Amino acid sequence: MVDSTKKEAGTSFKPKALHKTAAIIMLSGAFIAGCATKEINSEPTRLYVFDCGAIESRDVSMFSPGVDEGQKKQLVNSCYLIKHAEGMLFWDTGLSDSLPPEGIELWNGAFQLSVTKTLKSQLDEIGVDPLSIDYLGISHFHGDHTGNANYFVNSKVIIQQEEKEAAFGEEAEKFGFSPESYHKLSIDNVQGIEGDHDVFGDGTVIIKRAVGHTPGHQVLWVNLAETGPLLISGDLYHFTKNRTYKRVPSFNFSKPQTLAAFDSIEAYVKETGSTMWIQHDKEQNAEIKHAPDFYQ
Numbered sequence: 001m002v003d004s005t006k007k008e009a010g011t012s013f014k015p016k017a018l019h020k021t022a023a024i025i026m027l028s029g030a031f032i033a034g035c036a037t038k039e040i041n042s043e044p045t046r047l048y049v050f051d052c053g054a055i056e057s058r059d060v061s062m063f064s065p066g067v068d069e070g071q072k073k074q075l076v077n078s079c080y081l082i083k084h085a086e087g088m089l090f091w092d093t094g095l096s097d098s099l100p101p102e103g104i105e106l107w108n109g110a111f112q113l114s115v116t117k118t119l120k121s122q123l124d125e126i127g128v129d130p131l132s133i134d135y136l137g138i139s140h141f142h143g144d145h146t147g148n149a150n151y152f153v154n155s156k157v158i159i160q161q162e163e164k165e166a167a168f169g170e171e172a173e174k175f176g177f178s179p180e181s182y183h184k185l186s187i188d189n190v191q192g193i194e195g196d197h198d199v200f201g202d203g204t205v206i207i208k209r210a211v212g213h214t215p216g217h218q219v220l221w222v223n224l225a226e227t228g229p230l231l232i233s234g235d236l237y238h239f240t241k242n243r244t245y246k247r248v249p250s251f252n253f254s255k256p257q258t259l260a261a262f263d264s265i266e267a268y269v270k271e272t273g274s275t276m277w278i279q280h281d282k283e284q285n286a287e288i289k290h291a292p293d294f295y296q
């Protein structure tokens, strides 16, 4: 509405006769009123952070080959909701709500996975129905990021083309994916992208290509009015120490691609003055506000 008013005002602003002046003033007034109305009606973009489970690693050196061998490490799992004036984007879906608080073992006990507070209950708390989410961005298709993907059957899924082919191909398990955790998503709703993607078209929410952890791994950049720019890591890094020393987990899809992604994303973070949130980092997450609280 504002756009069309703006266009009208713009095209009318070439007075050929004085009698048009009144119309111009009226149109300008409508334009200004339109802008003011828009400002009042559109709330600033909000970012909610959810507790999407916990992971205990029996031997943290699988994330940092040759370093800290035999040491246990606690990781957290995080999911995010962006409420933008033009729609909602959910980012990563965590460990499955079906996991028990006492946890289950995975990979012969290499990991202990648990969920104490379901994602569904946290969404209920802020009055958001997963069926109403417009877009679902998934950093990559490992099970700790697709655990609740089946809640989002109405969303348009935005992922890198290579991840789409791997996750929806016949050998998804070969990549460490768990197709049963996302089998309700229709491939017709999946948009495979090749590079960065401006989700709402205004430059404030950008999915960024960062392949290497998996064939089509990606991260999310969000610029919030009060909080400023944030880079949400996916599994580019699993914890701060790996970021500091640029360590590549032994189970990554490609080490050279991962190292290239470290460089490109770090350059972007520096250029934009962004804060990086590492999704699995327990210590950093303890300092971050969680839903129902939010950032804006």
Ligand SMILES: [Zn+2]
Pocket (backbone or CB within 6 Å): 142, 144, 145, 235, 280
């Ligand atoms: Zn992960």
